[in-house]
Amino acid sequence: MAALLGNAPHVRTIAAQSLKGLTSPDNGLVSPIHFATAYVRDESYAYPTGHVYGRSDNPTLQQAETLLCAMEGGDDAMLFGSGMSAAMAVVMAFDQPTHVLASSQMYYGLRRWLQAIGRFGHTFAFCDTSDLGEVEKALAARHPGLVWIETPSNPAWSITDISAVCTLAHDVGAIVCVDSTIATPVLTRPLAHGADLVMHSATKYLNGHSDINAGALVAATQDALWARIRDWRAEQGIALGTVEAWLLARSMRTLHLRVSAQSQTAALLAGRLQGHPAVARVLYPGLPSHPGHVVAARQMSGGFGGMLSIQVKGGQAKALQVARKTSLWKCATSLGGFESLIEHRATMEGADAQCADDLLRLSVGLEDPEDLLRDLETALSCK
Ligand SMILES: *Cc1c(COP(=O)(O)O)cnc(C)c1O
Numbered sequence: 344m345a346a347l348l349g350n351a352p353h354v355r356t357i358a359a360q361s362l363k364g365l366t367s368p369d370n371g372l373v374s375p376i377h378f379a380t381a382y383v384r385d386e387s388y389a390y391p392t393g394h395v396y397g398r399s400d401n402p403t404l405q406q407a408e409t410l411l412c413a414m415e416g417g418d419d420a421m422l423f424g425s426g427m428s429a430a431m432a433v434v435m436a437f438d439q440p441t442h443v444l445a446s447s448q449m450y451y452g453l454r455r456w457l458q459a460i461g462r463f464g465h466t467f468a469f470c471d472t473s474d475l476g477e478v479e480k481a482l483a484a485r486h487p488g489l490v491w492i493e494t495p496s497n498p499a500w501s502i503t504d505i506s507a508v509c510t511l512a513h514d515v516g517a518i519v520c521v522d523s524t525i526a527t528p529v530l531t532r533p534l535a536h537g538a539d540l541v542m543h544s545a546t547k548y549l550n551g552h553s554d555i556n557a558g559a560l561v562a563a564t565q566d567a568l569w570a571r572i573r574d575w576r577a578e579q580g581i582a583l584g585t586v587e588a589w590l591l592a593r594s595m596r597t598l599h600l601r602v603s604a605q606s607q608t609a610a611l612l613a614g615r616l617q618g619h620p621a622v623a624r625v626l627y628p629g630l631p632s633h634p635g636h637v638v639a640a641r642q643m644s645g646g647f648g649g650m651l652s653i654q655v656k657g658g659q660a661k662a663l664q665v666a667r668k669t670s671l672w673k674c675a676t677s678l679g680g681f682e683s684l685i686e687h688r689a690t691m692e693g694a695d696a697q698c699a700d701d702l703l704r705l706s707v708g709l710e711d712p713e714d715l716l717r718d719l720e721t722a723l724s725c726k
Contacts, residue, residue: 358410358598358599359596415532418564426547427453429543430491432575432576440465444490448697468484487512505531509536510537529599530647539562550590554590603645605709609627615716619723621661629647665722678706680706
């Protein structure tokens with residue numbers, strides 16, 4: 344599919360183009376939404392377009408997939424009803440009991456699900472994938488079939504060196520899937536760093552308007568595992584809905600503008616909050632003080648993302664107070680939308696939360712940076 348565009352143009356060029364063959368039959372720049380759930384056979388009793396039944400695919404879904412595939416520089420892409428269903432499809436497509444090695448710092452919903460994959464015959468282990476020595480040790484202890492990394496990872500934005508982990512994992516015969524929800528193809532294209540699969544919660548930046556749940560996988564090559572993922576999606580009926588796919592494709596057109604602006608604002612806030620008397624620590628990979636900064640600077644291009652976290656002085660009580668006192672920053676979970684959100688992550692993750700209880704996660708939106716800073720400073724200085 345990437346070949347549609349010939350000689351790999353920039354992600355923003357890809358996103359802004361009506362990909363060849365994907366415009367509407369009436370030559371409109373934008374394709375209509377295809378609602379059909381079944382397709383008519385021709386005189387030879389074949390399906391002339393390849394489309395058969397709506398649970399497997401449809402032309403609107405494929406349009407969004409083609410766009411994302413080109414943006415990630417992949418061989419093929421699939422969209423799902425959520426990020427979780429996309430991630431779970433990868434594990435469920437292994438036809439032999441397999442061992443999964445995953446980042447110890449990752450999206451908590453998926454971490455929780457992985458902890459229960461024993462019921463499907465699989466095993467798991469977590470390790471700090473930002474530490475290559477730890478990765479080597481874990482790979483030597485037990486050969487996994489799948490290495491799962493999230494970078495930058497929730498909620499301290501630790502950075503994993505994708506190409507180094509891929510080299511180590513491939514040496515023991517494992518494939519590597521990168522949850523690239525936070526980086527998006529604007530800042531990092533994991534397949535170019537050696538990853539086999541890229542996963543997104545498209546609910547977040549790819550859609551960016553806080554109005555659909557969606558997930559995505561992009562493959563470097565269409566191998567047997569990929570075919571089983573496709574079968575699993577069709578069998579389960581977990582492909583993204585038609586209207587959602589159309590909205591997602593529409594949103595991805597502006598991904599570059601949104602992520603660039605959000606990264607710029609996040610960098611500005613991170614720098615300015617660092618010196619604030621009520622802030623103990625700012626976690627942002629763009630800061631030289633962040634443990635993953637050197638790798639991030641090499642691996643990410645065009646910014647360090649729109650997510651940062653702050654640890655406030657005064658513990659959990661103060662953190663909750665700050666979250667409640669902001670007015671521009673809305674207290675809500677999720678991330679990557681046009682509006683800025685603040686969240687006390689430990690409350691959200693509940694009893695087995697692994698993050699500090701004084702940590703506030705900030706998802707930077709598209710508002711004016713100075714307005715956002717003023718609102719936070721006011722909340723931080725409330726007694
Ligand atoms: C939200 C999120 C997920 C889960 O995706 P859903 O679309 O909510 O199912 C997975 N990984 C990361 C990094 C996320 O932020």
